[in-house]
Amino acid sequence: MPRPDDPQPTRLGITIPLDLPLAEHPPVLRALQAAGYSDFWTAETARCDAFGPLAHAAAVMADARFGTAIASVYARGPAALAMGAAAVGEAAPGRFVLGIGASSPTLATDWNCVAFERPLARVRDTARFLRAALAGERVDAAYDTFAVRGFRLERPPADVPPVLVAALRPGMLRVAAREADGAVLNWLAAHDVPLVRAHLDEDSIVTARIFLCPSTERAVVRNAARRLIATYASVPAYARFHEWLGRGPALARCWDAWAAGDKRAAAAAVPDEVVDALIVHGPVAECAARVREYVAAGVDVPVLKFLPLDPARELIGDALAVGSALAGARG
Structure with missing residues (x-):
């Protein structure tokens, strides 16, 4: 059991889509929300883009929060990225966070035929463009890595979504602090968070994807x-x-x-x-305690990703159990 002074996540995220067709998601999403998950975040892979599953989930859950962790700045042009974000922002007004990042050379070059060049500058320029575009401004500007001529969203989101930047080391963390509202962290331990957090502003939003397999x-x-x-x-x-x-x-x-x-x-x-x-x-209670360690270290939104590392485990059942354990601790 957690101690009374253990920090509990005020928001708890889970990675979607799950390992079932999108058409079969609605009852599972509702069950996960009932178990304590407040946030549903995508990762851009070869299965789904970052925005489609969120638009689908927003139609199912009227009060959940949503986020991309992350949408690649190379997988689509700046205007298309702004339009995708605006669409989800409209579907979930005030409940959407746009996480962007460089992703990888595989996604950029091998899959989308775009040179993976100057990733830090490309992310910085995209964040600057998105700030203006999502606020409804007409953008006609030449950035260091691309130029946009005469673009304005026809219907910008009434609630401008916060923009987070996927960041690993100090250079990109500075971009997250200076050009965005916070950072998306990935593949780190709870005890690594303070080192990373030190390169961000005090009020930066920090989201971290946490990989789990509740197995003994x-x-x-x-x-x-x-x-x-x-x-x-x-x-x-x-x-x-x-x-x-x-x-x-x-x-x-x-x-x-x-x-x-x-x-x-x-x-x-x-x-x-x-x-x-x-x-x-480890056991469910131990996994819940480990998630709380990330929160204590400075993560605002832990986003859980359940892994099929033990073939005997049922991932949705594990997700429900861990969510319930953390929700129960929150009281």
């Missing part, structure tokens, strides 16, 4: 998680991030094996201490 089969979870962590931690941006966080020595053997083309050895080289830092696992 720790060996099963760790073995499956090693493969996932090796893949992400070997992406150059995340490798530099974890070096900055101090995990360079712990991940050195993983990176060496990955660079040599031996992905199996890279996964095997991820130590238990890294798995346990980056993946919340």
Whole structure:
């Protein structure tokens, strides 16, 4: 049980879409909201874009909050990004947060045929453009990485959504602090949050995606998680991030094996201490306590992502259980 002084999340998010067709989401979304989830956030992958599932969910839940974590600044042009945000902002007035970020060379170049160049400047310029466009201004400006000529939203959102920037290290964190309303964090431990939070303004909104598998089969979870962590931690941006966080020595053997083309050895080289830092696992009560650690460290909106690391687990049931545990602690 949490101590009386344990910080409880005033908002609790979950990643959607879930592992079922969108047409089957409505009753599950309502059940998740009843279990204590206030926020529903998307990640842009090869399955769905960032906005479609939110527009669908907004029609189901009239009082929930929604967010993108994140919409890529390379996957669509600036005007299309503003229009997508305006549409969800209109569907959920005052209850939508737009998270943007560079994403990855795979999504930008391999999938969308856009050169992944100057990501920090592209995110900064997009945030500046969105500030003006979502406020209803006519934008006719040349930025460092693109130019927009004569664009104005036909119907800007009455409630301008906050803009968050996906940020890992100090440079992008400064963009989040100076050009946006806060940051979206990813793939970090609760004890990493204060280091990251120190580069943001005191009033910055901080959202973090937290990966969970509520399973007591720790060996099963760790073995499956090693493969996932090796893949992400070997992406150059995340490798530099974890070096900055101090995990360079712990991940050195993983990176060496990955660079040599031996992905199996890279996964095997991820130590238990890294798995346990980056993946919340264990009994439901322990998982809920770990989520509260992120809140205590400075995360305003924890966004949970339930992982199928233990094939015996039922993810929606796990999500309902963890949400109920945290809602019960909030009283």
